[in-house]
Structure formats: C-alpha cells, structure tokens
Amino acid sequence: MSMYDLIIKNGTVATASDVFECDIAVRDGKIVQMGQNLVGAVREIDAAGKYVLPGGIDSHVHISQPSGEGIVMADDFESGSLSALFGGNTTVMPFCLQERGVPLRETLKDYHARAEGQCYVDVSFHLIICDPTDAVLGQDIPALVADGYSSLKVFMTYEDLRLDDAAILKTLDVARKTGATVMVHCENEDAIRFLVEKHELAGDVKPLAHAQTRPVAVEREATHRAISLAEIVGVPIVIVHISNGQAMDEVLRGRARGVRVLGETCPQYLMLTADDLDGMDWEGAKFVCSPPPRTKAEQQECWRGIETGVFDLFSSDHCPFRYDDPQGKLSPKGRSSFRHIPNGIPGVEVRQPILFSEGVMKGRIDLPRFVALTSTNHAKTYGLYPRKGTLSIGADADIAIWDPTEKRTIRHADLHDGSDYSPYEGIAVTGWPTTVILGGKVMVDNGKLTGKKGDGQYRPASTHPKTNCK
Numbered sequence: 001m002s003m004y005d006l007i008i009k010n011g012t013v014a015t016a017s018d019v020f021e022c023d024i025a026v027r028d029g030k031i032v033q034m035g036q037n038l039v040g041a042v043r044e045i046d047a048a049g050k051y052v053l054p055g056g057i058d059s060h061v062h063i064s065q066p067s068g069e070g071i072v073m074a075d076d077f078e079s080g081s082l083s084a085l086f087g088g089n090t091t092v093m094p095f096c097l098q099e100r101g102v103p104l105r106e107t108l109k110d111y112h113a114r115a116e117g118q119c120y121v122d123v124s125f126h127l128i129i130c131d132p133t134d135a136v137l138g139q140d141i142p143a144l145v146a147d148g149y150s151s152l153k154v155f156m157t158y159e160d161l162r163l164d165d166a167a168i169l170k171t172l173d174v175a176r177k178t179g180a181t182v183m184v185h186c187e188n189e190d191a192i193r194f195l196v197e198k199h200e201l202a203g204d205v206k207p208l209a210h211a212q213t214r215p216v217a218v219e220r221e222a223t224h225r226a227i228s229l230a231e232i233v234g235v236p237i238v239i240v241h242i243s244n245g246q247a248m249d250e251v252l253r254g255r256a257r258g259v260r261v262l263g264e265t266c267p268q269y270l271m272l273t274a275d276d277l278d279g280m281d282w283e284g285a286k287f288v289c290s291p292p293p294r295t296k297a298e299q300q301e302c303w304r305g306i307e308t309g310v311f312d313l314f315s316s317d318h319c320p321f322r323y324d325d326p327q328g329k330l331s332p333k334g335r336s337s338f339r340h341i342p343n344g345i346p347g348v349e350v351r352q353p354i355l356f357s358e359g360v361m362k363g364r365i366d367l368p369r370f371v372a373l374t375s376t377n378h379a380k381t382y383g384l385y386p387r388k389g390t391l392s393i394g395a396d397a398d399i400a401i402w403d404p405t406e407k408r409t410i411r412h413a414d415l416h417d418g419s420d421y422s423p424y425e426g427i428a429v430t431g432w433p434t435t436v437i438l439g440g441k442v443m444v445d446n447g448k449l450t451g452k453k454g455d456g457q458y459r460p461a462s463t464h465p466k467t468n469c470k
C-alpha cells in the first residue's frame, strides 16, 4: 500500500518567503511531507522546469450577486468557480449582499444554497453591510463573525449601498469588538452625484463620462476619510480596489500614523486606462467599473505600489456582466446613460497570469512577492491562514503548478466565465498555471479539467489575521 496519495516531484517550490527545490507529498487532502527524493505515492507528477505555488486565493469576487432591476450577473457559482480554477485559484471569496429588512442569516442561507454542490474551488464569504441597524450591529454580526463570516465590506458610494460616516464608525466599532476585518470601497458619493448631474445636463451620457465623474480626488478624499475613521475607532482596515497614486499615498500616511491599513489593487489598474471607456459606440461599457481605470501614469503608480509594498493584496474584483445582452452592459437603461451601466468587469481567470507575466517575468517582483500578493496575504487577512495560502506540512494541498514558458494570448473564447468578453482580450502573457490541485485532488491536469462540480467546499474563516502580512 502506498504511503501517499500524490507526490509532486522535481519542482521549484515558492512560498511568500522562500524559493527552494523539493518534493511535496499529499495524503487525505493535506500536505504531509516536503523533502528530497520522496517516494511511495499512488500518483506522481513530474514538475521539473515548473513552479509549484500555493493555489491562488482571490479574496474579491462577485458571483451571483443581485445587481439591480433587470440586470443579471454573468456568473453563477459553477461558471465563476470554474473560471477561477483555470486561472490557478483554489479559493475564492465572494460577497453576500445584505438585503434591507431581511435577516443576514437568511440571505446567507440563500448564497449557500446557490453555492452548494456547484463549486470547483473552495469558497468563503464576506458580508456586504448596507443597513447596519442596531440589531444587525448588536446581534447579527457578532454571531455571524463567530460562525466564520469574519469580514465585512462597506461602501461609501452607490446610492442604495452607501453608509454615512456615522454608520461606518459604528460598523468599524463592531469589527473592533468582534475581530472582524472591514473592507471599504472608497469613493465620495456626493461628489460623484454632483458631477453626474453636470454631465447629464450637458447631454454627455457616453461610457467615458463614468470615468470623468469618478476622478482621482473622489477616491483620494474617501480613502483619507475611511482611514481616519478606522484611526478614530482603533481598528485595522482594508482599502479595496485602489486605482491611483494619491489614494496609495493616503495608505502610506495612515500607516505612518500607526493605523493598520491594508491595500488592495486589481489587474484593471495595471492594464487598462480611462481611454478604454472611450470606445466606438457603447463598447466602452465593457470597461465600466468603479473606481474606473485611469491614466498610464497612474498605472505606473500602481506598479510602484506592487513593487514597494503599498499593496498587500492583488485581487480581481471579478464582477462579470455580459456585454451584448439586455440584462448586461447593454440593458435599455444602460444604453440611456453611463449612470445605469452595471459596474464591474470579469477577471478572475486572468488575475494571476497577468501579474505573473507582467510582474514576475518582467522582473518587477520576485516569486515570493507574487505568492504573497495572490495567495498568502489573502489567507492571512481573511482568517484562512495557515490552512490555506502556503505550502507547509498540515496545510490543505491546494497547489498550482505553473509552466513559466507557456505563452498565451488572452482570448475570451478560451476562458471559462459566463461573460461574453474579456477586457484583457489580445494581451499576450508568458506563464500559466497548467495543473491545479484542490485538497489533494488534481482538478486541472495539464490544461484539462479532471475535477468536478461540487469538489469545492465552503470554508469558514476565523477572526484576527494570524500574522501581519508584512
């Protein structure tokens, strides 16, 4: 009888701290041995010439989320998690959006029902809090945090989601008491409204106006305010989807004052610009997301943040809508004004290949920094570490084997999400995760799907990051 279920041999292994040559042995879904010349497995994978990395964790994805009247998100848990898997991910963290007047637990039950038996990767949920009543803050959140829903997202923009400063302070205070982690979407809603009205009055309703009505100052001001509110309460905070250098500087200023601020950026802020929203006819709608992509100079600023440690997290903010669809970007209302175009773009499958190719292969970052940005720091920030996010004895055997020589051109036709386009169409990348292992099971074997729907499981998250990301 074999001692191990699987041995990955001869690969170059990388964690967030080290790169080394070793074999990895797996039994009952866990890593049980790491060393030289391991033998005695039912199956061996020869990873010579390949990188063996922790499976990616994308801690910012939207799947099956209600998105307004007549609008339907392009991914359910089956397609969204399949796309994540083929992009080298083994865990995703989607959001459960609170519904006004409905107990959070009921809404969560509904998300679980949609995810149950459908997933190709493991799943852990964040809660979006848009109606922090006394009962929600006093009873529901503390009970849910204890049950494994330990991260909350709050919005400073979107009429129907935004919290005012008083509500944000109260939510941060509950996080302080319970050990939850709060993610904040930082854009000043009143400033956006002011600019939107001006553009609409002038008859300027094309997709490009989405970027023009959400300028850098709107994000910088809200980022400063969110960090200040966290400072007042005395609680860590995650600033999500940072798009520019001025917001990054607010993160650094907060840290210099002693606030524990974590920063997240996304592929759209490295690869796209506002010019992409200026496409022929309504094609610019394909790139409408918030905050919007900015300038080439701001892309360089975001690279500075990747390289120098301003950013702890690199997530996709996968929020897919179909383009050529009355329930997507080209809804009748969406065609009437940029204001009604559903916000969000797909990206879960290409997040890691883009950072690997543009970051590691172009020498901007090393492999440990890549692993930290795409996996380890997500697990640490959101209570999944050390079970996930690293390669060590006792961790889940969630592993991606990367071929650093594989050259691909991103084509939506080759991707697995439910949208009908990729905002990254035509971008050439070098390096791809060709084999992906979830809990010891080979899910993608040299580019071919071998896992099945339902192999991905729900994973509750614990409170308080176990270790600092830095």
Ligand code: URP
Binding pocket: 062, 185, 241, 288, 289, 290, 291, 317, 319, 343, 344, 345
């Ligand atoms: O445009 C975006 N980012 N849509 C997704 C929702 C969010 O704010 O993260």
Ligand code: ZN
Binding pocket: 185, 240, 241, 290
């Ligand atoms: Zn957001």
Ligand code: ZN
Binding pocket: 060, 061, 062, 317, 318, 319
């Ligand atoms: Zn998002």
